[in-house]
Amino acid sequence: MPHNCIGIYPGSFDPITNGHLDLVERGIRLVDRLIIAILSNDQKEALFSVDERMAMVREVVADMPNVEVASFHGLLVDFAAQQKATVIIRGIRAVSDYEYELQMALMNRRLRPEIETVFLMAGEAHSFTSSRLVKEVIRFGGNISGLVPRPVEVRLRRRLLGEP
Numbered sequence: 001m002p003h004n005c006i007g008i009y010p011g012s013f014d015p016i017t018n019g020h021l022d023l024v025e026r027g028i029r030l031v032d033r034l035i036i037a038i039l040s041n042d043q044k045e046a047l048f049s050v051d052e053r054m055a056m057v058r059e060v061v062a063d064m065p066n067v068e069v070a071s072f073h074g075l076l077v078d079f080a081a082q083q084k085a086t087v088i089i090r091g092i093r094a095v096s097d098y099e100y101e102l103q104m105a106l107m108n109r110r111l112r113p114e115i116e117t118v119f120l121m122a123g124e125a126h127s128f129t130s131s132r133l134v135k136e137v138i139r140f141g142g143n144i145s146g147l148v149p150r151p152v153e154v155r156l157r158r159r160l161l162g163e164p
């Protein structure tokens with residue numbers, strides 16, 4: 001990676017999971033600064049507001065140097081360019097992620113060829129973790145410990161189970 005390389009790790013992060021955190025830890029080894037960028041285009045029905053998601057991410061990456069949190073709307077590559085980032089980091093779990101990720105990476109490359117998408121594999125312990133499934137499991141009373149950071153689990157329980 002080039003000197004003073006800035007990377008963007010984009011996503012919905014509704015909410016951030018331990019799989020995402022694993023990617024952040026891997027990503028920051030490759031770039032000098034990593035910006036976790038939360039999409040705020042509102043077509044998708046989200047459980048947490050962008051502000052709530054930012055607060056959760058900030059809390060769980062607070063002790064990671066050179067990791068920042070931001071939100072963006074519009075095109076990811078435009079936000080990346082505005083931040084002077086040259087690398088987009090995305091995680092791939094199973095083959096099923098590949099097609100969608102390839103489409104996005106190639107579209108983003110067409111829009112801004114100077115920005116490279118880099119795919120990282122999360123640790124196998126996270127290969128089935130997704131924000132969507134975590135929400136579904138907790139909603140129906142399943143155990144999600146170890147799948148999300150503790151402060152996120154507390155907020156999920158409050159929001160979905162009405163716990164104090």
Ligand code: PNS
Nearest residue numbers: 010011012039074075076077104107108
């Ligand atoms: O975590 P997600 O929901 O899979 O993240 C998807 C995300 C935010 C990376 C993607 O939807 C995105 O980049 N949206 C911004 C709009 C954009 O740039 N669309 C064109 C992508 S080819």
